[in-house]
Amino acid sequence: MTLRDALLAGLNSLPGTREFHLHVLVSSPRKHGNLFPFANPRPRSYLQDILILLSEQTIPDSPSVFVSAIEACVYNIPATSCAILYVSKVDSTGQATAPSPTPALVRALLLYYADPATRPISADHLWIHVFARAQNQYLFPNSSEYSKKHPLSDIKLCAWWKRQISTVVGELATRVGDTCRTKSYYTLPGLSEFEAYHSLERIYPSTGSRSNWTYGHPYSQDEIPLPCPCPSGGDSPRHLGQCIPSFDDDPKSRFIDEIAYTTDADGVRSPERKRPRADTLKTHEEDASSADASEKKEGRSKKEDQTHKEVKKVSVEEFWERMSFRQECIAGAVTGFFVIGVSATRTPASTLSTSEVSPLAPQAGQVSSQMNKRVLTSLLTAHEFPTVEKAVWSTKVIEDSIRGLCDGLKSSALPLVVTDKSGRRTPEPDPVRTTLAPPQTPPPRLVNGKRPIIDSSPNPFPEPVASLETYHSFIYGTIAVKNRPPPTKEATSAGNGTPPTITVLTARKKRTK
Template sequence: MAISLRDNLLAALSRLPGTREFHIHVLVSSPRKNATLFPFAIPRPRAYLQDILILLSEQATPDSPRILVTAIEACVYNVAATSCAILYVSKVDSTGQGAVPSPTSTVVRSLLAFYANPATRPVAADHLWIHLFARAQAQYLFPNSSEHPGKHPLSDIKLCAWWRRVLTDVAGELDTQVRPGLKVELYYILPGYSEFEAAYALKNVSASAITTPSWRYGHPYSQTDIPLPCPPEHSSGLKNLGHFIPSFDDDPKSRFMDEIAYTTDGDGVKSPARKRSRTMSHGEGSHSKDKEAVVEKETQNGPLGELARVSADEFWERMSFRQECVAGAVTGFFTLGISSLLNNTDSPHSTVSPLAPQPGQVSSQINKRVLTSLTSNVEFSNVERSIRATEILESAIKGLCEGIAPIPTLNTHAPRALVNPRDFDRRTPEPETSSSQTFLAPPRTPPPRLAHGKRIIPDISPNPFPEPVTSLETYNSHIYGSICVSNPVTAATVGSQNMVAKQEDTVTEASHVTVLAVRKKKKRTE
């Protein structure tokens, strides 16, 4: 029997030093059809999307309350046409209210290794690509957690070094355990930095005991060792930029791709179609309609905008001038590719439809409701509010799995960044609604673009499989788990975990300027 993601994470947490108890909730949604991964590819590949949400709470003693310490939001795309999968890590956050050492890096590393290893990968794919975008922020998933004095967010360069170290450990573990027929490639780009500058910036903060496989500075779209997820055009076998760059939510690459697709020249974005004048003759009007029909046909049969003229090298060169990459902070794009040409005929997924829900998976609506409650209804600015937020979220997850609609909890201390005082004057009493409507997440992406009045991305056909029905058995067997840890703590372990906090404190102290007063010379008295 294959090990589940929950059990794999608990096994990794059991090796942490110290004495405490961990409580984990792992929500993996059932597969659903998705057409937004490569929206500008011709033809557009069929992909299947799954959401991943991991919440980890900690309990110092059996009598102490639980406090959430780590949260991870990720998603998995399965492209069956090329036997490729993409694991995109969207957000990783911690509250800074747990014991030392922090379990965040352990959980992240275990999650990546679970999907990277062909023996434990729950997706029927021979090749896996791990993508992530590193951008330092005070908080990602825990509202107002930056106000807690125990949280020490990593700076921009230290965050890039942290991700590089985590991916290096995952790649090194695969390189030593999985043999033969395995290929592992590591790529990274710091926009605005040359290869020498990026290596110099990370050399003092990205030390790792594992030196192989080595990193390559650049993008993976020119290599041929590991197949790329998006297949080429059927007719010519060619690829444009839309076949290389995947689009994710809240990712600067996606916004830049959108601009390139709707740009007709180097000076700006394509203007809307000019309206026909009322005084235009019948012949001129017919000619205008014929020309518009030709343009529409070219749009449907060929790549949009400059996608056919911008290469992958030029794309990353121009990314250095994007606002997200020149705002004064160092950002990084990291990619890990794994190719396993192993015999997967005995895999249980080989004869199952990629859309069929697996045991332990939940509806995507449950993930959205829990994520909305986490980012909107609670906060983590101090210990008392964090304890209350942990109780609300954990009880909501269990209630959703049991089919009991959780009662929306009014938060008297809502995150200040999400509250607009002017909205109180416009609020009116609303009729009572079901909790399913209360907890639905608002859309995070803009509506799809229109080309000549038609959708660029067609509507998705309905899923032939019904949404999975969760129960208390599903909750106890696949979603929730706990483990008591009691391991010796060495001085070296504590010192390495406290290094991050000490470095942040050093940066703060260095920014303080002490002004020395000039001593006045005393007058000599005769």
Template sequence: MNLRDALLASLANLPGSRQFHLHVLVSFPRKHSNLYPFASQPRPRTYLQDILILLSEQAGPDARRLFVSAIEASVYHIPSTSSAIVYVSKVDSTGQATAPSPTSTLVRAFLSYYANPSTRPLPVDHLWIHLFARAQSQYLFPNSADFPGKRPLTDVKLCAWWKRQLTSLAEELPNAKADGDTTLSTRLYYLLPGLGELEASYSLGHASTSSSVTWVYGHPYSQTDIPLPGVSNRNAAGVAPHIGQIIPWFDDDPKARFIDEIAYTTEADGVKSPERKRPRIIDRRSGPRVAEEEDVQDKAVDKRDAHGQKEEQTTKTLKKVSVSEFWERMSFRQECIAGAITGFFVMAVSSNSPQAVARSEVSPLAPQPGQVAPQLIKRVLASLMTGHEFPSVDRAAWSTKVLEESIRGLCDGLGTVPVANIGGNVAGSDRSTPEPTLTCAMPQTPPPRLLRVKHPVVDASPNPFPEPVTSLETYNAYIYGSLTVDNPGLPRKTPAEAGDDGKPKVTVLTVRRKKRAKP
């Protein structure tokens, strides 16, 4: 079962009568060197996949489609440690779905698809789920916060929501084993920077009431039950790995920015002056050409030496900060003390599945059916974030129509992505100006500073597999899918006590006066 079919199957049991339209974009694997940019050589070979999931809803056959939920995530495959990391970067909704909202069901089905060994598309034994919970009014749907029906969660409620989702996922995993020989080991960790364990537990309330699921308040980088993805052998040479080798570097993640800052922090004495250059000596007997060649060779040697010294200094700086100190100092970061509670959540699922061994013969770079080019996902995401808005039903319906047609057109070989007219016209109105063509890329946080030096990390070997070509057959078989749901709706809430007229009774309490004692 592919990811699209698994997500549609999870939506079939939602209450109410409606029709869902799902678009699932998964890029083919490509080499990635920035998951552990400060790890010592050789770095673990990593392969990256981008995922974008868009769900629209239609209340009836004649109703308009409206985007209701979206997920943006990344999957990192590390074959050397038989591990994979699923990083959920953004989850958003428009607030225009029929109650109950399908966002929770969609998120759990997506995570379960990778956590469950029977459906996991990667031949790995250890699956890690990482996410950073930070409450905002909107993430993937611009201006959706202006819609009156959208009620964004507060900081505490968002952290409690994510804890409930991962708890439900952990409860479902033991009942979804691939076969009797597969054993699952699940570990869950959460940390609210700036709060102690009792404060965090009190803040989240009863977010996890299951007795079968145990949460650990802290980080997972000191445990030894499940191997860490970036370290193949933690006991090699008796040297413990530093934070740059065990904490993954994700885009737009406060941990990554903090690691980058620690690695390039100067000494207390301030920035040192650059070293003096050696004087250029020209041998007149050899001629100017020979002197220039020697000068070029000397400069190359100097650059290599400087780069080696810089990497050595970076490693020394990271080794000075322990994992416990790193998380203690994380509590004072701007992202964690800006007046709102944030949370780091990690879930690890370890299994020893014979099925994974059988699939390990396939090259990690081999594209699978239904996968698309990463550039296609970037164009769709850039169009969603910069060319559409969802403050009302009319504008949301027009944006949904344009973007869904754009995805179909890109899969069919069209080269342009139309952008909705945000100036005031909506669906069905006449336009006086042609639709612009979107070619810009999605804005991102800058890469780690290690890549901005004169010697960036590059992959010398190219991808031996050709880039997959999408078509309408691929679009209909793997990317787009629809599902009609016709289930009983949610039961209406009735008052526990009602009068003869059907209205709830109001009980008025009288205040008893205290009798004064006689003198």
């Protein structure tokens, strides 16, 4: 089963009558050496980008409009047979028919990678990481200006994620049975376990889910192997750089960088010496070439040893305690970190089919990372969703552009003019914005003013080229949902259809003697 088919199956049970149009972009694996930048040696990992776009069409003649989007990353670490699914962004436009399809879409994505029968990566253990931070918009620019979009507050968002993950863990236990081990951890920095539990239970009470949540971090347990291998073979305890993975736009990564590269007591480091002039280098180049090379090597190793020493000084417990005082965790809103470990015995057939394949080999239906980045850049920079008219136009442009990229840019994205009820027509869009933005690769993140180390060895496999066959078989899918409408408030209050019982309370009069 492909990811597209799994997501469509998850949407099939939604109540109501509507039609969904789904676009799924999964990039081919590429080398990524910065998942554990402070581990020595660094484990080799492979990265894949995932972009999911869902549009809805209420009636056959109405235009489709984007309602949900998910951005995620998948890391494969063959040394420990582990994989990491990091859900970076989840957003909605608020223009979907109630109930929103976003929860079903998220649960289908998590379950697809958690279930070993559908997991497309050769890994026996999966770790799911989620950082919950409430914001008005993530992937749909200006969608917060739409009046019917109601973003969740900080506590409600954390409770929402805990509820979705609990549902996925319960469904996974039903599918796999006792052969699957799961561990669920969550942390709300700044709140104690008692405060966090009752804050989330007040919004979504527990319904007897099979997931047992632990308030804290998963780096002290030994039931499910951690992604980063331990160089000493498990004899010595892991340090901070071997436990916490580094993701883009993640507060944990920024905090570890500060710990590693801040060596002075007052938190300020002296600037490095400037490079010598070119003429000076030429005069002493022949005499001191070997000495300079050895000094540079020694200086580089000393700096790496110094950063590793600073990371080793902070324990994992101290790290999470200090996270409660970070600006991103105390800026007036509650944030949540969720980590789920899944370890299941894989079937022999799936093990044989994937063990002989290189982790860099692209699978059927995958696209190049540049195509994924190009569509995401266009969504974030060239479109906006404050009204229905603009959202409809942006949806058509992006969906036509994805098809055009698979068709060799033969199909052009035509501008759409929408006419409202009064007969007024929206102004024609700028023709320059009807095509996707050119691919722009941002430079790697600066760490202490320097570029991170990137594995520059060539990829033996070429980038996959998408085609119309790939588009219709793996990327695009549609499903027409025809189920009973959701129950109304009156029916919910009535229960089994009978009128609700109303109890009238009267005040007792005080007897006078």
